[in-house]
Amino acid sequence: MEQILYFDGLSSRAWPCKIDVRKEEILIQLDDTLEIICWKINDLISNELTGTTLTIKYGEYPHKTIEIIGESALLYYELISKNSFLGRSNVLWYRKKTPIIIGLIFLFFCLCVFSYWTLIPWLGEKATLLVPKDTEIKLGESIAENFKQTEEINKESSKLLNQLLDSLQIKESYPIKITVVNSPTVNAFALPGGQIFVYTGIIQKMKHYNELVALLSHEITHVTHQHSLKSLGRSAATSIFISGLFGDISGISAGILDQASQLKQLRYSRELETEADQHGVDFMLKYKVSPKGMVDLMQILDGESEGEDGFMNYLSTHPETKERINALKSDNQININFKENQSLKTIFSKIQQSINKP
Amino acid sequence: MEYNTWKKSLKFHGNHGDLVGLRILNNILKIITLGFYYPWAKVKELKYMYNETEYMNSRFVFHGTGKEVFKGFIKALLIIGVLYAFLLFSYTSNNPTLVYVGIIVFNLGFFALIPLALHGTLKYRLSRTSWRGIHFGYRGNLKEIYGIYLKNILLTILTFGIYSSWMRVALNKYTRSNIRFGSIQFTFVGKGVDLFLINLKGIIFSILTIGIYSFWFYKNRIMFEVNNTKIIQDGKEINIRSTLTAGGIFKLLIVNYLIVVFTFGIGTGIAINRIARVLFQNIEFEEDINADSILQTEEEYKDASGDDIAGMLDISII
Ligand SMILES: [Zn+2]
Numbered sequence: 291m292e293q294i295l296y297f298d299g300l301s302s303r304a305w306p307c308k309i310d311v312r313k314e315e316i317l318i319q320l321d322d323t324l325e326i327i328c329w330k331i332n333d334l335i336s337n338e339l340t341g342t343t344l345t346i347k348y349g350e351y352p353h354k355t356i357e358i359i360g361e362s363a364l365l366y367y368e369l370i371s372k373n374s375f376l377g378r379s380n381v382l383w384y385r386k387k388t389p390i391i392i393g394l395i396f397l398f399f400c401l402c403v404f405s406y407w408t409l410i411p412w413l414g415e416k417a418t419l420l421v422p423k424d425t426e427i428k429l430g431e432s433i434a435e436n437f438k439q440t441e442e443i444n445k446e447s448s449k450l451l452n453q454l455l456d457s458l459q460i461k462e463s464y465p466i467k468i469t470v471v472n473s474p475t476v477n478a479f480a481l482p483g484g485q486i487f488v489y490t491g492i493i494q495k496m497k498h499y500n501e502l503v504a505l506l507s508h509e510i511t512h513v514t515h516q517h518s519l520k521s522l523g524r525s526a527a528t529s530i531f532i533s534g535l536f537g538d539i540s541g542i543s544a545g546i547l548d549q550a551s552q553l554k555q556l557r558y559s560r561e562l563e564t565e566a567d568q569h570g571v572d573f574m575l576k577y578k579v580s581p582k583g584m585v586d587l588m589q590i591l592d593g594e595s596e597g598e599d600g601f602m603n604y605l606s607t608h609p610e611t612k613e614r615i616n617a618l619k620s621d622n623q624i625n626i627n628f629k630e631n632q633s634l635k636t637i638f639s640k641i642q643q644s645i646n647k648p
Numbered sequence: 649m650e651y652n653t654w655k656k657s658l659k660f661h662g663n664h665g666d667l668v669g670l671r672i673l674n675n676i677l678k679i680i681t682l683g684f685y686y687p688w689a690k691v692k693e694l695k696y697m698y699n700e701t702e703y704m705n706s707r708f709v710f711h712g713t714g715k716e717v718f719k720g721f722i723k724a725l726l727i728i729g730v731l732y733a734f735l736l737f738s739y740t741s742n743n744p745t746l747v748y749v750g751i752i753v754f755n756l757g758f759f760a761l762i763p764l765a766l767h768g769t770l771k772y773r774l775s776r777t778s779w780r781g782i783h784f785g786y787r788g789n790l791k792e793i794y795g796i797y798l799k800n801i802l803l804t805i806l807t808f809g810i811y812s813s814w815m816r817v818a819l820n821k822y823t824r825s826n827i828r829f830g831s832i833q834f835t836f837v838g839k840g841v842d843l844f845l846i847n848l849k850g851i852i853f854s855i856l857t858i859g860i861y862s863f864w865f866y867k868n869r870i871m872f873e874v875n876n877t878k879i880i881q882d883g884k885e886i887n888i889r890s891t892l893t894a895g896g897i898f899k900l901l902i903v904n905y906l907i908v909v910f911t912f913g914i915g916t917g918i919a920i921n922r923i924a925r926v927l928f929q930n931i932e933f934e935e936d937i938n939a940d941s942i943l944q945t946e947e948e949y950k951d952a953s954g955d956d957i958a959g960m961l962d963i964s965i966i
Contacts, residue, residue: 295706297781302830302942304706304780340699341666345709351948355781359707381692381699384669391669398676405679428740435742 292360296320296327299352309356311369316346318356329354331373339367339380346370406531414527418519423483426519427464430483434469437487444470444490447644451488454499454637455506458577464513468506470645476591478505480512482519490645495590499631499638500574500583507573508584511566512558521558560613567614571623578628585624588615654889654932660925662700667917670696687721688714697920701928703779704939712776720772731757763797764790770823775946779829780939785946788826796822813847814840824877830942831881838876846872863894863901874931882941887934892926900926 296305296318310317311331318327335347344363347353358366371378384391447470455466464484474491481487486509496502512518558566567588571581592611618624674689691714698710731754738750767790774784800815817840824836850865874890904919911918 295780299781300944301940302780302782303940338695340695341661341663343699343707347711352781352783352944355709355778357707357709381695382666382670384673385666391672394676395672398672398679401676401679425740428742432740432742 292362293358294362295357297355297357299349299354307356309358309366311366311373313373316356316370331370332375334370334374334376336379337367337370337374337376339363339382341382341385406528410527410531411524414523414525414530415520416523417527418516418523421519423464426516427483430481430485433481434467434485434487438469442472444472444645447490447493447641450637450641450644451502451506454502454634454641457633457637458503458579460510460577462510462514466510466513472645478509480509480518482513482516482522484513486510486513492590493641493645496587496638496642498583498586499634500580501587501590502583502638502641503574503577503579503634504570504581504583504587507570507577507579508566508587510573511569512562515562515565515569517558517562517566521562524559563614564617567618568621571618571621575623575626579631579634580628581624581626585615585618588618654934655936656929656931657704657933657936658928658931659702660700660921660928661702662697662921662924664918664921667693667696667921668915669917671917672914684718687717691717697924698777701924704936706780706939709778710776711778712772716772720768727761759801763793766819766823767793770827774827775948780942782830782942782944783946785828786823786826787828788823793819793822810844813844816840817843820873820876828946830945832937832942833880835878835880835885836876837878838872843872863898866897867892867894870927879933879937881937886937889932889934890930891932892930896926896930 294307294309296307297303298305306321308319308321310319314331316329316331318329319325320327329346329348333348335349335353336345338345342360342363344356344358344367346356346358348355367380448468451468451470455468460466462484466484466486468486468488470493471487471489473489474494475489476491476495478486478488478492486506488505488509492505493502496505567584571584574581574583588611592615670692674685674692677685678689691710691712694710694712698708701708734757735750735754738746738753741747741750767786767788770786770788774786777784796818797815800811800818803811804815817836817838820836820838824834827834846865846868850861850868853861854865870892871890874888877888879886879888900922904922907915907919907922
């Protein structure tokens with residue numbers, strides 16, 4: 291079907307017509323009345339091709355319109371575009387250009403994969419730099435408050451652990467606050483802003499204060515290097531990316547809140563864990579505690595991963611223990627030995643007593 | 649045998665390749681621009697869908713522009729951003745009462761936005777739609793729709809949701825009667841009690857038949873919407889009806905589901921085309937309107953923000 295219709299914008303009456311596109315004007319001759327109407331091309335409102343329909347609008351609202359349906363639509367579109375100031379507007383410009391489409395799909399696919407694995411998480415991580423420190427500390431505190439309400443807190447050993455930190459006289463950029471949770475779970479985690487949670491299950495397996503200091507130094511590194519906030523940014527960015535990909539706008543915001551509530555079960559990337567191990571060792575050296583404790587700590591975790599309690603253990607938040615042990619052993623600093631610190635030793639045994647009380 | 653004089657005057661010509669290609673290109677551009685291409689992508693898709701829809705041998709035209717929708721998109725982003733900012737603020741306050749207040753305000757805020765979104769979408773979308781050079785329009789008043797909405801939502805809450813059928817009907821009556829297509833008007837004659845019975849029957853039977861009845865439920869709801877809408881031209885009422893069957897809906901949805909899953913979402917365009925085709929080609933008109941005598945009545949309108957709030961709240965209207 292091939293037709294050219296003129297509408298005067300006042301009524302729905304369709305006037306079949308013929309048109310003649312000149313350099314500066316379009317001449318329209320109505321079939322019924324033989325009347326000739328002249329449109330200046332520079333005064334056109336739009337010249338728009340959608341599929342096989344060309345719509346040309348002219349004049350003030352309500353616009354006068356010409357609709358051309360059929361194969362000649364493209365022809366007229368090109369002719370008018372050539373002489374008009376209007377930008378090109380061909381919604382289906384890619385028609386009959388299959389190789390271009392296939393090429394673009396391929397490019398798009400590569401871009402998606404690249405973005406998903408590298409660019410998007412990186413952007414998410416960088417975005418967290420915009421979060422003020424105060425907000426980060428407050429965020430951690432409010433999640434910690436929520437968490438404390440659902441768990442049984444061991445007040446005495448919490449106090450002792452904080453004492454242990456005080457006796458090291460550490461100076462860190464975040465206010466570190468340790469809370470001990472009564473639970474056989476072999477686990478510990480750090481929230482943004484300095485809140486650290488340690489389960490009694492992991493302390494029970496320790497034989498020396500070195501291991502406890504190693505655990506704390508590892509978790510403190512997670513705090514000072516903003517690992518949880520960064521991971522949050524990374525996973526939030528990926529979930530936004532996925533929502534965006536499927537055009538689900540409302541999912542984006544839901545995703546962010548969801549991530550925030552999952553913070554304590556966050557699993558860090560291997561890079562962040564290695565970073566926490568290495569800086570943990572530096573931290574131990576700085577405060578004169580033998581870094582061998584870090585290796586011993588890993589061995590506790592490694593043993594744990596072979597135990598039957600494979601569910602909520604340290605491994606689920608701290609992957610690849612064996613590789614981490616090897617990485618630690620390859621560092622010569624690990625063999626530096628400090629003499630026993632009696633006050634740390636005393637606090638450690640008090641902690642052990644306090645958690646073994648019925 | 650009764651001879652069927654009802655007319656299938658709506659046709660949908662959408663071509664799978666065209667729409668799939670369009671969506672792929674749109675998605676590429678959306679990703680490259682971190683989502684800011686969204687308004688232009690949406691406009692292109694609407695232009696395509698409208699152009700492929702034919703009524704009495706003439707196509708619909710969507711006149712919206714990416715720039716208009718972009719402005720609306722930014723406004724909607726700001727409004728919804730404020731709500732989220734408030735929620736986040738209350739979350740980080742460490743004060744349990746404030747957290748509850750935050751959650752309540754956040755949800756109330758969303759509820760309060762629904763009439764605005766509905767009003768804005770109708771106003772913008774219809775003003776940008778034309779057929780044979782005649783523009784559609786929406787003459788509803790924001791205050792009035794808020795009045796209807798608030799009264800009805802209150803009754804819905806007080807009746808534990810039972811009143812929602814009457815609410816839907818009240819909103820339909822108000823919005824339909826305010827739609828203009830040049831000199832053509834519309835009206836909605838559905839009754840709340842009928843919709844309530846459809847919903848009640850639908851829910852009970854869907855549970856009893858482990859979901860099988862839900863296709864009849866869908867069918868009944870579509871029929872309720874379509875069959876109760878009437879076109880008024882020069883004082884004459886024209887009836888519309890849907891001939892959609894439960895089996896038709898079943899086939900449509902199952903095949904669409906398979907297409908989307910097995911093409912990893914790339915074939916969503918095919919699914920959209922299929923929905924439009926089945927929906928439009930099952931609408932019958934008691935008789936055709938007088939296509940030559942519709943007069944232009946609506947004035948120019950500029951504001952696209954309602955449309956995008958609707959998009960973000962996931963309300964689909966047209
Ligand atoms: Zn860790």
